[in-house]
Amino acid sequence: MKNSLRATVKRGSMAGVATAGAAALLLTGCGAAPTTGSSAAPTASDYTGCIVSDSGGFDDQSFNQSSYEGLKKAEQDLGIKVNQAESKTNNDFEPNLRAMVSAGCDLTVTVGFLLGDATKSQATANPDSHFAIIDFGYETPISNVKPIIYDTAQAAFLAGYLAAGTTKTGTVATFGGIKIPTVTIFMDGYADGVKYYNEQKGKDVKVLGWDKAKQDGSFTGDFEKQDKGKQFTQNFLDQGADIVMPVAGPVGKGAGAALKEAKAAGKDVKLIWVDSDGFLTAPDYKDIMLSSVMKLMGEAVETVVKQDKDGEFNNTPYVGTLANDGVQLAPFHDLDSQVPAELKSELEQIKKDIADGKLKVESAASPKV
Amino acid sequence: MSENNQPRHSAEPDPERIPTTQSPDAGPQDPLGDDAEFVTTLDTAGGAMRPSAVPVSAQSGKIPGAEEPDSVLRKIFTGNGIVTILAVLLALFLGGLLIAATDKVVAATSSYFFARPTDFLAAVWSAATGSYVALFQGSVFNPRGNGVAGQFAPLMETLTIATPLITAGLGVALAFRAGLFNIGAQGQIIMAGILAAWVGFALDLPVGLHLLLVLIAGIVGGAVWGGLVGVLKARTGAHEVIVTIMFNYIALYFLRYLLDTDLFQRPGETTPISPILDPSALYPQIFGSQYRLHLGFLLAIAATVFVSWLLNRSTIGFEFRAVGANPKAALTAGINVPRATILVMTLAGGLAGLAGVAQVAGTEKVLTDGVAATYGFDAITVALLGRSTPWGTFAAGILFGAFRAGAVQMQIQTGTPIDIVLVVQSLIVLFIAAPPLVRAIFGMNPRKKKAATAGKTQKAATTGGAA
Numbered sequence: 001m002k003n004s005l006r007a008t009v010k011r012g013s014m015a016g017v018a019t020a021g022a023a024a025l026l027l028t029g030c031g032a033a034p035t036t037g038s039s040a041a042p043t044a045s046d047y048t049g050c051i052v053s054d055s056g057g058f059d060d061q062s063f064n065q066s067s068y069e070g071l072k073k074a075e076q077d078l079g080i081k082v083n084q085a086e087s088k089t090n091n092d093f094e095p096n097l098r099a100m101v102s103a104g105c106d107l108t109v110t111v112g113f114l115l116g117d118a119t120k121s122q123a124t125a126n127p128d129s130h131f132a133i134i135d136f137g138y139e140t141p142i143s144n145v146k147p148i149i150y151d152t153a154q155a156a157f158l159a160g161y162l163a164a165g166t167t168k169t170g171t172v173a174t175f176g177g178i179k180i181p182t183v184t185i186f187m188d189g190y191a192d193g194v195k196y197y198n199e200q201k202g203k204d205v206k207v208l209g210w211d212k213a214k215q216d217g218s219f220t221g222d223f224e225k226q227d228k229g230k231q232f233t234q235n236f237l238d239q240g241a242d243i244v245m246p247v248a249g250p251v252g253k254g255a256g257a258a259l260k261e262a263k264a265a266g267k268d269v270k271l272i273w274v275d276s277d278g279f280l281t282a283p284d285y286k287d288i289m290l291s292s293v294m295k296l297m298g299e300a301v302e303t304v305v306k307q308d309k310d311g312e313f314n315n316t317p318y319v320g321t322l323a324n325d326g327v328q329l330a331p332f333h334d335l336d337s338q339v340p341a342e343l344k345s346e347l348e349q350i351k352k353d354i355a356d357g358k359l360k361v362e363s364a365a366s367p368k369v
Numbered sequence: 370m371s372e373n374n375q376p377r378h379s380a381e382p383d384p385e386r387i388p389t390t391q392s393p394d395a396g397p398q399d400p401l402g403d404d405a406e407f408v409t410t411l412d413t414a415g416g417a418m419r420p421s422a423v424p425v426s427a428q429s430g431k432i433p434g435a436e437e438p439d440s441v442l443r444k445i446f447t448g449n450g451i452v453t454i455l456a457v458l459l460a461l462f463l464g465g466l467l468i469a470a471t472d473k474v475v476a477a478t479s480s481y482f483f484a485r486p487t488d489f490l491a492a493v494w495s496a497a498t499g500s501y502v503a504l505f506q507g508s509v510f511n512p513r514g515n516g517v518a519g520q521f522a523p524l525m526e527t528l529t530i531a532t533p534l535i536t537a538g539l540g541v542a543l544a545f546r547a548g549l550f551n552i553g554a555q556g557q558i559i560m561a562g563i564l565a566a567w568v569g570f571a572l573d574l575p576v577g578l579h580l581l582l583v584l585i586a587g588i589v590g591g592a593v594w595g596g597l598v599g600v601l602k603a604r605t606g607a608h609e610v611i612v613t614i615m616f617n618y619i620a621l622y623f624l625r626y627l628l629d630t631d632l633f634q635r636p637g638e639t640t641p642i643s644p645i646l647d648p649s650a651l652y653p654q655i656f657g658s659q660y661r662l663h664l665g666f667l668l669a670i671a672a673t674v675f676v677s678w679l680l681n682r683s684t685i686g687f688e689f690r691a692v693g694a695n696p697k698a699a700l701t702a703g704i705n706v707p708r709a710t711i712l713v714m715t716l717a718g719g720l721a722g723l724a725g726v727a728q729v730a731g732t733e734k735v736l737t738d739g740v741a742a743t744y745g746f747d748a749i750t751v752a753l754l755g756r757s758t759p760w761g762t763f764a765a766g767i768l769f770g771a772f773r774a775g776a777v778q779m780q781i782q783t784g785t786p787i788d789i790v791l792v793v794q795s796l797i798v799l800f801i802a803a804p805p806l807v808r809a810i811f812g813m814n815p816r817k818k819k820a821a822t823a824g825k826t827q828k829a830a831t832t833g834g835a836a
Contacts, residue, residue: 055739086787088742088743090733090740091530091728091733092773095526099777099778103781116640117645179625180641221625
C-alpha cells in the first residue's frame, strides 16, 4: 500500500517534469510545418572530402579548427560532401583513418604530425585514396600524400619586430605550450624579429621566455591549462615585459586574462595572438590585442581540395609563406593608433624583403623543401 | 598451507553478517565497535571481512553462502549487479536523449512541433536509434561489412581497444581490493611504455626473445612505478591518491623530456616521436593483418585469470583483501601490512604496465607523449563498473572498448560527436556511485527488501552487539 502510494507520488513528480518540458515546447514549437517532407538539399558533387583531427578536436581554436573550417567552406563553395572524425586520443587515429577510407573519402585531411605514421600506413595501404597532412612533411615523399606546412617564422619575425618597436619597457615575452617544432618556429621568428630591430635601431629590447641559440624557453606543458598561461604571463609582467605572445592554443587565454588584469591595474600591456586573427577569434581580449601571427590553414585546405576535385592532385608540399600569403601578420584593429606610421612602413618593407628572399628568416623548425 | 586454509574456511558462509553493514547502528560506522567486534572474532578473521570504505570491493568474488536462494535473490536485488546493468541502460537512455537534443533535424522539427508532432518524434527516434545502431555496427557486427571477415571486424576492434583497458583496469581493481585508490595507472602505463618502447626500437634481438624482453621491460617499468608508491605509502604514510597523481605528472613530463633527446627522438625528425618499434618487438596479430587484434588480448585474458586466482585462491590475495577490509585488524591478525601494500601496488603497476606494452607493441608501434591516451583514467571507471572483481573488470573493459570502437563509426555515419560516448561513460559512473538513485528511478524500493530481511538483520545486529 505504502509502496504504491510512493510510486504515485513519484509518477506525479515525473508528470511535473513532463509538464515543464511541454511548457518549454509550447514556447518554441508554434512554427508552421514546412510544406515538403525533406529539406536536405542534394549535394552537387559526389566528391567526398574528409578530415581527421588530432586530440585537440575541431573546436581547439587552432589548427584543427582552421583546417575544419576550410573543409566546411569547400563544402559550401564546391558542393562536396564532408565527413569528419575527431580523435580523442592518439589511439583513435588509425581507426578513424581506416573508417574514412572505407567510407569512400576521395581526399582525407589529417591534422598534425602525430598523425604522420597513421597517415603514411593508410596511404601506403590505399594508393588510390588521396591524403593531405597539416603541419607535417615526410622525409621521403609519399605519392598520394600532400603535406601542408608553414614557414611561420616569417610572420613571427614581423611580430617580433612589431613588439620590439611598440614596447614601452624594453622587454617583450613569449611562451609555448609544448616544445614541438610547430610551436618553437613562432618563438624563433619572434626572437629574431626583436634581434633584427635591435640591430637596425641600436636598441636593446630583451626577449623573455625563449632563447633561440639554446633552443630552450618557457613551456606550460600542454595546450589546456589556462591557469598556467596566466601564471607565466604574470611572471613575465613582474620581470618587466609589457607584450606577450603565447604560442599555446587555448592556453593563450590565460595570458590574455593576466594581461587584462594588469591593464585594469593601470599597466600598458599588449597581447600577440597566434594561428588565427585573435581580434576575431578571441574577442575578449580585443582591447589589448596588438596583432596576430596567422597561419591561413583553411585557405590551404580549400585549395588542396579544389585541386584534387579538379583532378590536379600532386604531392608537392604546400608551404605557406609571406610570399603566398599562407602566413600573415594580422591587422592591428583597435590598437592601430598605437603603432607609429614609421613602424608600419618598416614592417611593410621587411615583409617585402622576406617575400623576395632578400631577408632570410631561419629556424631549426622551418620546413625543409 | 594451513595459514591459507584457515581464513578461507572462516571466510565461508555467514550470510547474516552481510546485512549488518546496511544497518545504521552496527559495524563500520562505529570504529570502536568495529575493532571490538574484530578482536572477538579474531580467530575467524575472514568473518570480519565486511565491505570496506572502498564501495565496490565488498561483494565481489564469491558472496558467502551464494548457494542459498534467499541470498542469491538479495544479491540480485540489492547488490550492485543489477544496479550496474540498470546504470548502463539508464546512461544509454539519457545519452540517447542528449543525441536527440543536439540533433539538427530534431531542432528543426521542434520549431513546428504543434503543427506536425510526428515529424519531431520521428526525428528524435531516428537520431537516437541511428546513433546507437551505428555504435553497434562499429563495435560488434557490421552487416554491411565486406564478407564475414569484414562483418566481424568491429568486434575485433572492440577487443583491441579493450585490451589495455582490461589490464590497466585489473591493476586499479587489485589495488582497490587492498583498500588503495590507485589513480596512477596513467603514469604506470607511461613508464612501461617508455621502457618497452626503448627495448623495442633500440635493441636488435632475434624474434621471440625481443618481444619477451619488451614485455618484461614494460611490466617492470609499471611495477617499479607502482611499487614506489607502495613503498612511500608503507614507509612514510604518504597518501596513495596524492602520490599516484603526482607520479602521473612526473611520468608524463619525463616522457616529454625523453622524446626531446637523441636517445628517444626519431632520427631526422624534430617532432617528439620515437622511432617505430622493430617488427620483432611487436605483438603478433592474432587473426592476421586485416585486424588490429594482437597477442596482448590473450595476455589480458591470462592476466584476468591470474588476478582471479590471486585474489580468491592465494594467501597473498587473502592478505590483500584483509588489509583492504581493515588494515588495523589485518595488522593485529599478523598480516604484514606494509609488505602487502608494497606488493599490491607493485602488482597493480605491473598490470598497468601490461597495458603500456599493449600500446607500444600492439597498436601504436611508436612512443609519443599520448602513449597512455586516457586509459589510465578510464581504467578507474572500468574497475568501478566491474565492481573490482577480475571478471567484472574484464567485462567492463570490453564494454568500454565497444563504446570507444563504436564511437568512431557513430561519428562518421551519423555525425554524432564522439564526446557523447564520454558523457555516457561518465553517466554510468555517476549512477554506479549512487545506487539509491538508480533504485529510485526504477522503482526498486530497497525498504521492501529490507523489510523482508528485517528479522535477520535485527538478529545479526544483535549478535554483533552481543559479541
